[in-house]
Amino acid sequence: MNGQVHPLESEYRAFSPASAELADRAKKVFPGGDTRASAHYLPYPLSIVGAQGCTVTDADGHQILDFMNNFTSLVHGHAHPDIVAAVQTQVALGSAYAAPSDHQLELAELITSRVPGIDLMRFTSSGTEGTTMAIRCARAATGRQKIMKMEGGYHGSYELAEVSLVPIPNERGDLSAPHSLAVDNSFPDSVLRDTVVCPYNQPDLAGALIDKHANNLAAVIVEPILGSMGMIPATLDFLTVLRDKTEQHGVVLIFDEVITLRNSMGGMQEVHGIHPDLTCLGKIIGGGLPVGAVGGRADLMQLFSPEAPRPVMHASTFSGNALTMAAGLAAMRCLQQEDTDRINKLASRLRHGFNHAFEQSGIRGRAMGAGSLTNLHFLDQPAHDARDAMQGMMAAGHMTRLLHLAMLTRGVMSASRLMYCTSTAMIEADVDAAITALNESLAVLRPYIKKERPELLIG
Ligand SMILES: Cc1ncc(COP(=O)(O)O)c(C=O)c1O
Structure with a gap:
């Protein structure tokens, strides 16, 4: 104009x-x-x-x-009345203790009972922190470096989670082997090198890429619905290939269900009947307050245990804080099938x-x-x-x-x-x-x- x-x-x-x-x-x-x-x-x-x-x-x-x-x-x-009441009650009792609390435990019990792929879990302060910890867990478990993510996938506010978020036409490369693209000028080359970009909803190409990189691949992270690029649902074929190929090669399959948990009590993994090794959550489980979580197979999650020989380090000042836990528990209790x-x-x-x-x-x-x-x-x-x-x-x-x-x-x-x-x-x-x-x-x-x-x- x-x-x-x-x-x-x-x-x-x-x-x-x-x-x-x-x-x-x-x-x-x-x-x-x-x-x-x-x-x-x-x-x-x-x-x-x-x-x-x-x-x-x-x-x-x-x-x-x-x-x-x-x-x-x-x-x-x-401002759902149950959440408002829970937060009001809790804030008068203190917002963060740096200690376990009953709401924390109850919310974790509720989530693990609903999400099929989660045996054990940890709370984080954001979805970003949840996906970060899932990736660290996968690297610690496999001793491998590379992470495969989907073209157009978004997993939070850090470089790896944003690689090739926007597949710019003359930079993105061939569909069979998309380039790792930075979204801004802050990306270290090492992150681009260690990220394998996979086209979404292309089972054959995804299978071939996993075969090709298997020896160095720690994890494949995928949203069951591609959120930032416009709520594009993954096909069952695509998720099945990701599950089969990662299992075959001992690669950790991570479902990022930060958004998609709202679609069913057990997330899209329940809808599709495909269980990842690790699941990242966030958004709705905090009842409107900042939150995230990582959960999954017991043997993998045990790597975070303070009793593990060399635990994956996860501290985080506000993780599992009493206020978020109270709000999240009220919200999840009010959300039935x-x-x-x-x-x-x-x-x-x-x-x-x-x-x-x-x-x-x-x-x-x-x-x-x-x-x-x-x-x-x-x-x-x-x-x-x-x-x-x-x-x-x-x-x-x-x-x-x-x-x-x-x-x-x-x-x-x-x-x-x-x-x-x-x-x-x-x-x-x-x-x-x-x-x-x-x-x-x-x-x-x-x-x-x-x-x-x-x-x-x-x-
Ligand atoms: C699929 C997905 N994963 C991770 C995140 C990051 O969550 P947060 O913004 O709480 O860090 C988001 C945020 O929108 C998301 O949509």
């Missing part, structure tokens, strides 16, 4: 003057006004002053339906309605995902891997950003990459409101798509 503000951005600015003012203040203390990359978007994010159930209130007083749920972690939405079934059904309604909205608008696009997790793609065929997702992103250009802003101004919040998830605080009417907002947003977007990206129109 030649430096001009796009009309849909102007609409957003007119909708959110108080957030704009706070964003200006934020620039004086945070680089670019931002303290968390995933929660930032342009021109500035909405500032939130409170939240209840499935709505957040922004600084200008709008009530906005929250389909982001702090990046899937708030499975009960905001029927709740999960209900939010999965709501998300299925959402995807159906979203797909219908795209069809009605004549714009190429579709909702992908599984269980309670959904992502919009500007594609007319389902994405199978990160490269497909990239194709949609590149075709869309700034239309993704404009659609996100248009949805916000129509009262629906998602992640800026157009990720939506349902919570137990929602009912069908909330889902239908989001579908209506998408219908309206696509209608306002269509003239700009016609002018700037006509290839996104059908026919």
Whole structure:
């Protein structure tokens, strides 16, 4: 738009003057006004002053339906009464003891009883720390260095966990042997060398890569649904090959279920009937407070035991803190199979309605995902891997950003990459409101798509 503000951005600015003012203040203390990359978007994010159930209130007083749920972690939405009560009680008893507590034990008992691949576990303060400790455990167990991760996979805020997060077309190499790409200029060469990048949902190629690197490979880490690249479910064939090949070569298979535990009581490993050696958890198990966990086969997890000859070192000031444990236990007790079934059904309604909205608008696009997790793609065929997702992103250009802003101004919040998830605080009417907002947003977007990206129109 030649430096001009796009009309849909102007609409957003007119909708959110108080957030704009706070964003200006934020620039004086945070680089670019931002303290968390995933929660930032342009021109500035909405500032939130409170939240209840499935709505957040922004600084200008709008009530906005929250389909982001702090990046899937708030499975009960905001301020669930049982969680509020548990936290209030606990905070008055102290928030962190640096000592075991009953809630810690009860939450671990509940998780190990639900997740089939977890015999023993440890809490961490974040999903990032959980995946870090899983990788260290695998290296200690095998004496090998290399880690295989998926192209487009995300496992937290450190270099290895982000290698080839964004498979840039002219840098990513051939699908059969993708290059290890840094996402910024901070990556040590050693990390890129020690990371084997595997294409997602390509069973034959994955099997061949594991065979090739087996002698040096400590672990394969995989999300059963590729989250950051748009909620692309792994096929059963793909996960089966990963399981068989890692078993054959004595490589540790790690499922990163930080996001996907919300889809079933026992995570996607339960849905597929494939049990990894180690599992990483996070998000929902903290009831809205910072959390993570690593768990798995008893013989592997015993490497963390203080009674082991040379334990894998894991200290961590806030791991298993009493406040998070109280919130997490309340949240997990309130989440039974029927709740999960209900939010999965709501998300299925959402995807159906979203797909219908795209069809009605004549714009190429579709909702992908599984269980309670959904992502919009500007594609007319389902994405199978990160490269497909990239194709949609590149075709869309700034239309993704404009659609996100248009949805916000129509009262629906998602992640800026157009990720939506349902919570137990929602009912069908909330889902239908989001579908209506998408219908309206696509209608306002269509003239700009016609002018700037006509290839996104059908026919
Ligand atoms: C699949 C996956 N693994 C790990 C992480 C890292 O978790 P955290 O942000 O709690 O460190 C995330 C965060 O979004 C994630 O989506």
